Amino acid sequence: MDNTAKSTLEPKSEPQPDRDELSYQQKYKPSSAFNTRxxxxxxxxxxxxxxxxxxxxxxxxxRFELEDAIPAMAATIGKVVMVGAIAATFAAPLGLDDGFVLANVRYELLIAAVFIVLFSGFLLPTANLAGTHGPLIPLIPIVVAAGGHPMAFGLLIGAFGLLLAISKGGSMLANLTSKGVCGGLLLYLGFVGTTSQVKKLFAWGEDIGMTHIPFVVILCTILLYALLEHQGKRWLAVPLSCVLGGTLAFAMGAPFEFITSPGLPNMNPMYWWGEDTGWMLGLPTIESFVVVLPFAILAVAMWSPDFLGHQVFQKISYPERTEKVQMNIDDTMVNASIRQTFGSLLGGANFASSWGTYMVPAAIAKRPIPAGALLTALFCVIAGIWGYPMDLAIWQPVLCVALIVGVFIPLLEAGMEMTREGKTTQSAAIVVFSSALVNPAFGWALTILLDNLGLIGCKERSLELTKMNRWIIPGVMFVLLTTVMASVGLLPGIPALIPSFRH
Known part of the structure; x- marks a missing residue:
């Protein structure tokens, strides 16, 4: 039989699918197939x-892995603390008591859980969870003093954020930010955050008359973190540090008790926006939106450096060929904007941003967003309904060490990693300097302009940029952001340009 006849009798082999076309289930291998975890x-x-x-x-x-529980736990602790801080900052000048703060935090935990499942866990798996806009906290007393309405503030943030996301403005600004600028921003946020938590812990120690406890807790936390780093188990830093800090403080006599009993907050939005219930403010008017307009622009302008820091930290921690699962800035803005809009309509006190206390531990643990997001939603529901975990999460020995080892120290490490090569130190130094002068949003905008013009940093990079990216977009952004800050009195030593914001 000749070769032609033989070939016609043999069955034809099926073409093998390209590996990129295989599904996740087809590519999956159990952990036992690998040498290391x-x-x-x-x-x-x-x-x-x-x-x-x-x-x-x-x-x-x-799939769900044990490592997903770590960022979920850190995120829940961070959520309780940050929403509580925003609600309390609003409550004090409005004359609202601690009962309002507690009820609104529980309400926000339940609202957050719904949007986490819907977006980060289901429809937008590369969108980071919509967390809390921490840098806004110092501005809230100014907003309240000016007659700002929290619903109007939240709705404008949602609207401006959605416009920026649809226009791809978030990712565009991220692409214009060099490694030096981003690294300097991470260094500043990490250092300021670490020192602030240490000061808070020592202030707590002074209040209870036991200043030795913070020293012991922080020293033991440093030793534990170093040991975990040496063993390659840094992703365990948050839970182990929380257990260590809480156990040491309690064993040394620090007072603690569970006081928040199980229950549900009022789920009726009309209760929260009633004239004699909830916020006791009623619904906003046109004037309410005008008052908060500059602050809403500033809040959304501050999203880009916040989002960029989280995305870069993920890129540093993840291996190669993981672009598909990395955080998408524009999708995260969509998520935060929609969550902000509905949260404000429902009566919540939260102002949304990228959820740093989730993303940083998740990146360290080398886990994608969705599975940990669902666990975060579950933990938020448990904390909101059960109540008792909220007391533990806001206890200073637990709270401070969780934020230090879970967020701020990793930010410092990422910033140093980004600024150790190339001509990055000049840009990093300037962004730290200018952030200390005003705030991180101002420092980020000014340094992008100087860096892209080629006045600092890598001159070769500047020459490769188009005229639009070199100075037009950074220049317009800096002028807009500085004008808004000047109008509401955020530039040190300069009175607010708008009289109603002067104090």
Missing amino acids: EEYLEHELQIMAPRRWRPNLPFRDY
């Missing part, structure tokens, strides 16, 4: 294929 987690990141605006289902598109 880290290899397994990195392989999981590389084989996932998130579906944007389509259902992403557990076990079909991703």
Whole structure:
């Protein structure tokens, strides 16, 4: 039989599918197939294929791992603290008591859980969770003093954020930010955050007359963090540090008791926006929107450096070929904007941003967003209904060490990693300097302009930029942001340009 006849009798082999076309389930391998746990987690990141605006289902598109519980726990602790801070900052000048703050925090935990599941866990798996806009906290007393209405403030933030997301403005500004600028921003945020938490812990020690406890807790936390770093188990830093800090403080005599009993907050939005209930403000008027307009612009302008820091930290921690699962800035803005809009309509006190206390531990643990997001939603529901975990989460020995090891020290490490190569130190120094002068949003905008013009940093990078990216976009952004800050009195030593914001 000749070769031609033989070939016609043999069955034709089926074409093998390209590996990129295989589904997550087809690429999946159990952890036992890898030499180390880290290899397994990195392989999981590389084989996932998130579906944007389509259902992403557990076990079909991703799996739950023990490491997902760590960022979920850190995120829940951070959420209780940050929403409590915003609600309390609003409550004091409005004459609202602690009962309002507690009820609104529980309400916000339940609202957050719904949007976490819907977006980060289901429809937009590369959108970071919509957390709390911490840098806004110092501005809230000014907003209240000017007659600002929290619903009007939240709705404008949602509207401006959605416009920026739809126009892809967030990712555009991120692409214009060099490694030096971003690294300097991370260094500043990490250092300021770390020192502030240390000061808060020592202030707590003075209040209870036991200043030795903060010293012991922080020293032992440093030793634990160093040991975990040496063993390659840094992703365990948050839970172990919380247990260590709380146990040491209690054993040394620090007072603690559970006082928040189980229950549900009022779920009726009309209660929260009644004239004699909830916020006791009624619904906003046209004047209410005009008053908060500059602050809303500033809040959304401050999103980009916040989002960029979280995305860059993820890029540093993840292995190669994981672009598909990395945080998408524009999708995160969509998520935060929609969550902000509905949260404000429902009566919540939260002002949304990228959820840093989730993203940073998740990146360290080398885990994608969706599975940990669902666990975060579960923990938020448990904390909001059960009540008792809220007392533990806001106890200073637990809270401070959780934020230090889970967010601020990793930010410092990421900033140093980004500024150790190339001509990045000049830009990093200027962004730290200018952030200390006003705030991180001002420092970020000014340094992008100087860096892209080639006055500092890498001159070769500046020459490669188009005229639009070199000075037009950075210049317009800096002028707009500075004008808004000047109008509401945020530039040190300069009275507010708008009289109603002067004090």
